[in-house]
Amino acid sequence: MEKLNKNEFLESGLLEQYVLKIATPEEEAIVEEYAQHFPEIAAQIKEMQAALEAYAMQHAVPPPPGMKKQVLSELNTPASASRLSFGTGLLIAACIALALTSFLLFKTQSLYKVENQNLQIAFSELETSCLEKEKQSEAIAQQLHILRAPSTKRVQLLGTANAPDADVAVYWNEQEATGLLQIAYLPPIPEGKTYQIWADVDGVMINAGLFNGENFDLQNIQFIARAESLNITLEPAGGSDHPTVEFLQANGKV
Amino acid sequence: MLWLKTANPKGMESLYDHYSAALYGIALKIVPDPQIAQDVLQEAFVKIWKSAGSYDASKGTLFTWCLNILRNTAIDKTRSLGYRKSGKIQPLEHFVDIGKQSIQPDQIGMKDFVFNLEDKYREVIDLIYFQGYTQREVEETLNIPLGTVKSRLRIGLSKLRTIFDANCVTLGVIFFMLG
Incomplete structure (x- = not known):
């Protein structure tokens, strides 16, 4: 690129590209060279950058209040720690919940199984004793019948x-x-x-x-x-x- | 800016306090969905934090550097969501409108100044500075010659420079000092 005089440089649009960060590395080098040579160009760059920033501030929309805490806590997490996305976290939580539920159901089921067995035993004991009593009762009724019979x-x-x-x-x-x-x-x-x-x-x-x-x-x-x-x-x-x-x-x- | 190099959390908090609103406002211009814009903002801060060591103060202001990171994050997001095929975003009318709506002229009593910057300058600056367009893309999108894009940029920036006078510059400098 041929050497431009100061006014030509200011007209070229390079300065604007530079402050807007759309200049190529070669163009950036040229701008920085001019800024070193001409303090007024350096000052102009600073003013433009500041003006752009002030302009950006005009478009500011405060993020939701909880955002700051979230961002800062994210930063405090060690970089090496692998971070799980919300979806993955949810999936893992769901898996754990499912496993827990299954385990609980399994435990409850075995508990009921034992309970059921115990009840079956108790029932058959009761049934047997009931039959015995019935027999005894019949025998006694028969004896009573004999005792009361006129013959x-x-x-x-x-x-x-x-x-x-x-x-x-x-x-x-x-x-x-x-x-x-x-x-x-x-x-x-x-x-x-x-x-x-x-x-x-x-x-x-x-x-x-x-x-x-x-x-x-x-x-x-x-x-x-x-x-x-x-x-x-x-x-x-x-x-x-x-x-x-x-x-x-x-x-x-x- | 030593805190940035050493990744000092206190400095990061101060950076958040000063820049989050401006960055969020710009994120909203690129991805209008607030939920996605918040994700973008969060991701951008993490990137800023991780690449703090690569910031070079001689190449531009801290804010512009942060803005670049945010813009790239937002553009990546719009691409991954399929909003944006090439470098371009949505039809022009859409974001020009958004640009108007999201200006908050009451802030710092700048109402008159901001409205003094005519739309034709503002849309060029907005597309490049906020949306990450190249001059060529602005030329295509606004259907104006590249020369006009360049001259509008130059005039627009020079107008901005007058609008935000020395006081504002001082304010900006104070921001950096605080950082």
């Missing part, structure tokens, strides 16, 4: 010399073919022995079953038709096919 005979079995204080009642019902035994008193059973009851039919002793000598509830015994008397003996544990008559404890006529 039931009460057979009193009294102690022999072997057991003078023995006192047992048997409720005997031909129609229902049922026998119920109620102990009032029987001596304690010796070790290895059991009580057994027999029905005398035409002079033959027929086994009517073993019974528990320490149970003071009503007990069912085997009904034997045409029994003429009932007899209780002490037999070896497990019972006998034929009564051991010398150990006869109590008896009574039907």
Whole structure:
């Protein structure tokens, strides 16, 4: 570029390009050379820059009040720290929330599973006990029915010399073919022995079953038709096919 | 301006206090959506902060340097959002209007002075200084010869220089001192 005199330079528009930052590096160098040579050009550059700035200030729009804090906090973040965009942050937050929810749901579900199992166990226990009670209740109702029936005979079995204080009642019902035994008193059973009851039919002793000598509830015994008397003996544990008559404890006529 | 070289946060706060409104006003001229303009402003301040070491006071004022960064950030943004294909932005009427609206003549009692700068000078200065146009782009956009663009720039700047007299220059200098 040929050398311009000062006025030519001022007319060239380079100065304006320079202050507006649209000059090429070569043009900038030329302007700076002129500014060094002519202090009034240097002063003019400063004035133009200041005027442009003042002009820009005229167009100022204050940013929202929260902006300053946001910008400054951004600057205080270490440059090395990788910054997440709002969207990524949101995505991560959503993932964490989802994971937490899943975990909670999983925990709740396992909790419910255990609870459910416990309830099932409790229910089946209750069901079993309920069925037992029902059976017991039926048995008691049946016994009560026998006791109240007019056709039931009460057979009193009294102690022999072997057991003078023995006192047992048997409720005997031909129609229902049922026998119920109620102990009032029987001596304690010796070790290895059991009580057994027999029905005398035409002079033959027929086994009517073993019974528990320490149970003071009503007990069912085997009904034997045409029994003429009932007899209780002490037999070896497990019972006998034929009564051991010398150990006869109590008896009574039907 | 040592604080800028050493990236001193206090200095940055002072820079924000002095320039944020002017820079935001210019950002709004390039991207009229306030939300995006705020993003641009924020990004620009981060860039200013990070490249503070590269500022050369002998090449221009601190404000012009900041303005350049803001303008480039804003133009990048408009390109990434597809607003702007080449160097150009929107139809002329649009931003000329915006330029008029966003002038706040009540500020510093400059009303008369600003209105003394005729539209034909102002639109050339605005396109180049605020919007980052080249003179060639101004020539095409305003459909006036390059020579006219250059002369309007020269006259416009000289008028601006008279409008913002010595007092304002002093004010500007004080801004830098404070910085």
